[in-house]
Amino acid sequence: MELGKFKLGGTQLKQSDIDRGKVLTLAQTPDLEYAWDDGVAIGRYLEELKNGKIIARKCNKCGRIMIPPRMFCELCWRATDEWVYCKDTGTVNTYSLCHVNWDASRIPEGEPLHLPALIHIDGASPGMGILHVLGEVDPDRIKIGMKVKAVWKKPGEREGSITDIMHFKPLRAARKKSKKKKSGGR
Amino acid sequence: MSQKVAIVGAGITKFVRRAQETGKELAWQASKMALDSCGLSLKDIDSVSLGTAPDAFDGVHMKGEYLSDGSGGWRKPYMRQFVGGGTGVFAPIHGWMHVASGMFDTCLVVCSEKMSTCYPHPQGAFLTIFDHTTEQALDPTLIWIFALEYNRYMETYGLTKRDIAPVSVKNKKNAMDHPSAQLPMDITVDDVLNSELLAWPVNRLDISPASDGAAAIVLAGEHAAKRITDKPVWIDGVGWNLDTAYWATRDLSYPRYVEKAARMAYDMAGIKEPRREIEIAEPYDPFTYKELHHMEGLLLADRGEAPQLLADGVTQRDGDRPMCPSGGALGVGNPISATGLMKVIEIFLQLRGEAEKRQVPGNPTCGLAQAWGDLMQVGTVVVMRR
Amino acid sequence: MGLSERIERNVDLSYFEGKIPVNYVYTYGLGLEKFFNAIKEKGEFLASRCPECGAVYFPCRIFCERCFSEITRTFKVPGTGTVYSYTVCHLDMDGSPKKEPDVVGLIEVDGTEGAKFVHFIDAKPDKVTIGRKVKPVLKAKKDREGGIFDIKGFRQV
Numbered sequence: 001m002e003l004g005k006f007k008l009g010g011t012q013l014k015q016s017d018i019d020r021g022k023v024l025t026l027a028q029t030p031d032l033e034y035a036w037d038d039g040v041a042i043g044r045y046l047e048e049l050k051n052g053k054i055i056a057r058k059c060n061k062c063g064r065i066m067i068p069p070r071m072f073c074e075l076c077w078r079a080t081d082e083w084v085y086c087k088d089t090g091t092v093n094t095y096s097l098c099h100v101n102w103d104a105s106r107i108p109e110g111e112p113l114h115l116p117a118l119i120h121i122d123g124a125s126p127g128m129g130i131l132h133v134l135g136e137v138d139p140d141r142i143k144i145g146m147k148v149k150a151v152w153k154k155p156g157e158r159e160g161s162i163t164d165i166m167h168f169k170p171l172r173a174a175r176k177k178s179k180k181k182k183s184g185g186r
Numbered sequence: 187m188s189q190k191v192a193i194v195g196a197g198i199t200k201f202v203r204r205a206q207e208t209g210k211e212l213a214w215q216a217s218k219m220a221l222d223s224c225g226l227s228l229k230d231i232d233s234v235s236l237g238t239a240p241d242a243f244d245g246v247h248m249k250g251e252y253l254s255d256g257s258g259g260w261r262k263p264y265m266r267q268f269v270g271g272g273t274g275v276f277a278p279i280h281g282w283m284h285v286a287s288g289m290f291d292t293c294l295v296v297c298s299e300k301m302s303t304c305y306p307h308p309q310g311a312f313l314t315i316f317d318h319t320t321e322q323a324l325d326p327t328l329i330w331i332f333a334l335e336y337n338r339y340m341e342t343y344g345l346t347k348r349d350i351a352p353v354s355v356k357n358k359k360n361a362m363d364h365p366s367a368q369l370p371m372d373i374t375v376d377d378v379l380n381s382e383l384l385a386w387p388v389n390r391l392d393i394s395p396a397s398d399g400a401a402a403i404v405l406a407g408e409h410a411a412k413r414i415t416d417k418p419v420w421i422d423g424v425g426w427n428l429d430t431a432y433w434a435t436r437d438l439s440y441p442r443y444v445e446k447a448a449r450m451a452y453d454m455a456g457i458k459e460p461r462r463e464i465e466i467a468e469p470y471d472p473f474t475y476k477e478l479h480h481m482e483g484l485l486l487a488d489r490g491e492a493p494q495l496l497a498d499g500v501t502q503r504d505g506d507r508p509m510c511p512s513g514g515a516l517g518v519g520n521p522i523s524a525t526g527l528m529k530v531i532e533i534f535l536q537l538r539g540e541a542e543k544r545q546v547p548g549n550p551t552c553g554l555a556q557a558w559g560d561l562m563q564v565g566t567v568v569v570m571r572r
Numbered sequence: 573m574g575l576s577e578r579i580e581r582n583v584d585l586s587y588f589e590g591k592i593p594v595n596y597v598y599t600y601g602l603g604l605e606k607f608f609n610a611i612k613e614k615g616e617f618l619a620s621r622c623p624e625c626g627a628v629y630f631p632c633r634i635f636c637e638r639c640f641s642e643i644t645r646t647f648k649v650p651g652t653g654t655v656y657s658y659t660v661c662h663l664d665m666d667g668s669p670k671k672e673p674d675v676v677g678l679i680e681v682d683g684t685e686g687a688k689f690v691h692f693i694d695a696k697p698d699k700v701t702i703g704r705k706v707k708p709v710l711k712a713k714k715d716r717e718g719g720i721f722d723i724k725g726f727r728q729v
Contacts (some may be wrong), residue, residue, distance in 0.1 A: 001196065005363045009215025010366075010399060011199030011207060011602070018597060023206055024605050024718045029595035035317040035587040043586050046507040047317065064496065066319045066435075074430060077279030078519050094341065094438060098385035102313060102325070103306040114385075116330040118338075118434050129434040131321050131330075144341045160586065163323045208601030214635040221640060226638040245596035255637035303596045308593035319588040 041069040044083070046160040052152050054086045056124045067124040086123030088150035089171065093118040093129050097139050113139055119148060119168055135167030144171040188288030192411035192418030193278075193570070195224030196531040199400035201368040201519030202384040204302040209244050209400075210256030213298035216400035216524075217258050220294065224414050225336050231404070232290035233263040237277025237297040239270065239522035242311030244300045253264060253349045257402075271472065272426070273297065273561025274401075274526015275566035279472050280385075281405045282568075291410040298400035299521035308396050315561055329393075331562060333385040335438045336475045340387065343438035352496050353474040354391045354516055359501060361513025363543035366528070367521030369398055378474070392474040394444055394520035401527035403534065419534045420552045422552075423455030423569035433561050444483030444558065444565035451554075455569040464569070465507070465550035466536055468529035470558040471514040477501075480556055482566065506525030508546045510538060526557035530568060537572040563571035593622075606646060607631035613720040615710055617651035619684050626689040630687035649683035651708040653726070656688055660697040676701055681727055692725035704728045 018025050038046055041057060045068055048055040057069035060081040064073065073080050077184040095117035099107055107113060115165040120127065133141060135151060148168035197219025197516035199205075199212050207215065213236075221227060236257045241249045251268025257264070263284075267277045274297050281295040301308045328402040340346065345400050352375055361367035373391065381390040404414075412419040429436055446461070457463045469480035478492035486507060495501055501509035510516055512532035513524045533553040535541040552571045558564065602606060603620075610616045620643045621628050622636035631634075632646040658677040664670050677693040677700070680686060693700055694709065706726040715721040 001535070001538075003198065003535070004542050006197075006219055006223075008198065008365055009207065009212060009219075010202050011202045012200070012202040013206050013599070014205065017206075018204070018599070019558075024600040024608055026598045026600070027595065028598070030245070030592070032592060033316070036590065038586045038588060039459050040307060041483045042319050046586065068317075068432075073444050074432075078496070093328075093332045096330055096336035096337060096385045096387070098330060098333065098382045099329070099382075100327070100329065102327040104311050105306075114325075114330075116324070116326065116334065118334055118438075127435055127437070131316075131324060131326060131434050133324060141638060161323050161588075162320050169607050172414050206599050206602065206605070208599065208604075211601045211603065211634060214640070218635065218642070219638050228638070242592060242594065245594075245598065256635070258640060260637045290639055305595050305597055311592060314590070314592055318590055322590055376599075398581070 012040055015097065041071045045069050049162065049164040050158045050160040052158070054088055054121060054150070054171065056084045056128070058082045064125045065128065067121050067128050067130060073117070080186065086121045090119040090121040090148055090168070091174050092134070092146045092148055093120050093135060094144055095142050113129050115139060115142070117168070132162070132165065133167045134169070136169035188406040189286060191282050191285045191405055191407060193421065193532040193534045194406045194411050194414045194418055195220045195226065196403045196534055197221070197223060197303065198366050198401045198528060198531060199399050200366045201397045201521055201524070203395060203397060205300065205398035208290065209246070209300040210253050211247070211397065212255050212300065212400035213256030213402070216296060216298070216402040217256065217296050219401035220404050226404060226414065226447050227294070228258050231258055231262065231283045231292050231294045233265055234259045234267055234297045235267060235277050235281035235284060235293055237267045237273040237295070237523040239268070239273055239299055240311055243304050243308050243522070245303050253296070253298055256298065256518045258294050258405055263290070269559055269564045269566065271470065271522055272526065272557045272564040272566040273523040273559065274427060274528070275530060275555055275557035275568055277401060277523065277527065278405070278421070278530055278568055279566060282421050283542065285405050287351050288407070293405040293409045294402060295405060295527065296402040297523035297527040299524050300398045301396045301521060302398050312531050315494070319517045329385045329388060331433065332473050333388045335562065336387050336473065338438040345378055345490070345493055347379060348375060349493040349497070350475050350478060351375045351392070353471065353477045354378045356476070356496070356502060357471060357477070357510050357514040359517070360511055360544065361517025365515045365516050366399065366518055367513055369395055369517055370513065371517070387407050387464070388473065394472045395514035397519035397521040399519060399521035399524045401524040401531055403527065403531060409537045417538045419537045420571050421568055422571050423451035423453070423457065425450030425454070425567040426558065427565050429563040431561065433563060433565070436563070440489060441464040441479055441483035441558070441565060443563055444556065444567075445478055447565035447567045448484045448556070451517060453565040455571070456570065459510065461507070463552055465509065465548070466533065466546055467509055467520050468512060468514065468527070468555040469506070469509060470526065470556055471510055471516050472520055474516065475507060476558065477514065480558065482555065484567070486554060503544065503546050511541065511544050511546050526555070529557065530556040533570050537570060589630070603633040604631060608718045608722065611722050612716045613711070615713070617649050617708070618683070619649045619687065620646045625718040628685045628687060630681045630684040630689060649681060651681070653679040653681040653689070653706055655693065655700065655702050655704045655706060657702060658693060658700050673697055675725060677706070678707055694725045694727045708729060
């Protein structure tokens with residue numbers, strides 16, 4: 001069988017065909033709201049973030065200190081054993097300079113880019129990374145392997161969320177001269 | 187295993203950004219073509235395996251049930267498969283199980299997707315793939331994780347964007363010969379590098395589009411296959427594997443789960459030296475770097491060496507090891523599950539010598555299709571021989 | 573969770589709130605495009621018959637789900653039918669009571685060999701009976717937009 005011998009289905013429309021009502025369509029917005037329970041391990045993680053601390057969970061069989069913390073070790077398939085505090089510093093494992101929002105719209109010229117990064121947290125086992133954003137940094141000077149430190153919200157403003165850390169900033173060098181314009185964050 | 191399984195027929199729609207047809211109408215168009223292509227009718231089909239991506243794309247919950255009439259599932263043993271982007275190769279693996287087990291002699295495998303329903307952009311439906319408590323608050327987008335993986339891949343092997351961009355040039359060019367193609371283009375590496383920067387290092391032309399489309403194949407057991415066609419293409423190996431759900435703790439430079447899936451399929455197919463025995467492949471290419479990343483995971487290139495094979499022309503259609511001769515997700519389009527099945531169909535046509543202008547030289551006898559998905563953690567692989 | 577259960581969120585535990593920020597625009601597709609255009613333009617109801625196996629579909633479709641044949645032709649039916657089953661809904665989607673209960677019917681459509689259609693029945697709950705003849709009530713032509721509510725509902729005759 002050759003594809004060229006068949007009349008293929010799929011009738012292409014343009015957005016304007018829909019906007020102008022050239023074909024019948026139905027618009028609908030689902031009204032769904034969620035309240036996701038934090039659970040045991042993440043509940044404590046968020047509580048400690050509110051205290052300005054990063055906490056991990058250790059499995060005494062494989063010895064891994066895991067972040068985000070979890071009540072069971074997915075490798076040893078057993079309950080984890082103890083809580084371990086980590087430092088609020090780490091290393092950039094990889095990063096991106098993001099020019100678009102989730103809906104594919106562009107971040108307007110002059111507004112800060114989103115600077116997502118995977119950060120390996122000091123005190124957790126090697127390779128244990130979390131997703132966060134970088135800030136107070138010149139985007140062109142971000143490097144993989146760069147040491148970074150958490151920048152916390154003021155104690156009274158923390159609410160037990162990953163965003164209690166506003167962003168991670170470079171420990172030294174690569175810092176922005178002017179602190180007026182912040183990159184990263186939301 | 188009680189019987190060998192062959193692909194005996196195939197069907198596909200055009201891949202377009204926005205189709206008028208409903209998902210079930212697209213599914214029927216592809217399925218009907220698959221049956222017509224091998225002279226069967228729906229009553230010859232014993233079971234149906236449907237693959238389709240998140241319900242949130244189409245805005246239809248229980249999409250498996252919704253698509254069942256267009257997929258030939260009426261009063262038949264019918265089952266839906268879903269592993270995100272890996273679904274398009276997972277659905278035929280399931281179909282293979284249905285037939286290989288001896289339970290059924292034939293299985294219709296259908297993949298259909300209608301992403302255009304979702305506004306402002308199907309990415310909105312992806313926001314909840316991130317952990318709701320520890321990641322969603324950061325307002326992550328799907329493109330972040332690919333940009334992060336792409337960057338880490340380059341860093342680990344000292345690569346540049348110029349080493350990776352030719353994947354887009356090759357695949358979009360290949361797609362010019364595919365009648366379903368949504369984004370066939372004749373472009374240069376500079377066009378890719380100068381296209382709109384979305385999230386460094388990812389530019390517009392590094393990414394496959396959102397698409398509507400469907401694909402289908404007919405599977406048959408050994409005896410049935412020989413009755414139906416004199417050109418069966420045998421599924422000799424299948425493999426699938428899933429990595430940790432904690433994506434941020436994974437080694438992003440190497441897809442170990444793809445390697446494990448590939449090894450499972452190679453062992454089943456008796457393949458000892460994949461680089462010599464796999465003559466043609468369709469690795470999953472939703473982003474440029476993923477084709478290279480997956481070639482390495484599939485053991486078709488050493489770690490970090492795939493870009494050199496690309497530069498040397500090895501992966502071109504007339505090269506020693508053609509990759510994505512169809513045009514891939516980058517060129518033909520990416521209606522998630524239908525993309526993976528499109529890749530299976532391409533290898534089916536290539537091994538039968540029926541790929542028209544896309545035909546690779548040298549009468550290949552053994553090929554592979556692979557897809558990848560979930561939170562970039564699942565690998566699905568099918569090895570085929572004629 | 574029963575549909576009638578009070579909707580409450582588990583806010584005694586710590587939780588994280590979120591939404592999925594999408595909306596949908598569904599195309600009617602090739603089959604329903606014909607069906608709803610016929611109602612909109614001419615006030616007509618279209619069914620289709622499979623040329624191979626004879627199965628009848630209402631609303632009309634482009635393929636037969638039983639034998640997979642292509643269906644290109646449609647035929648008119650009067651749109652009348654009989655009540656095959658019905659329910660009376662007193663609660664809204666969020667579990668709150670409705671001002672007026674809705675009567676939702678499953679209507680066996682005349683001339684379609686048993687095809688059924690869901691819509692509201694315009695009748696007092698205690699006046700609905702299974703087996704009663706019903707006929708469709710359409711909006712005035714100028715108000716019709718091509719959609720399920722071009723049919724206001726069905727009335728018992």
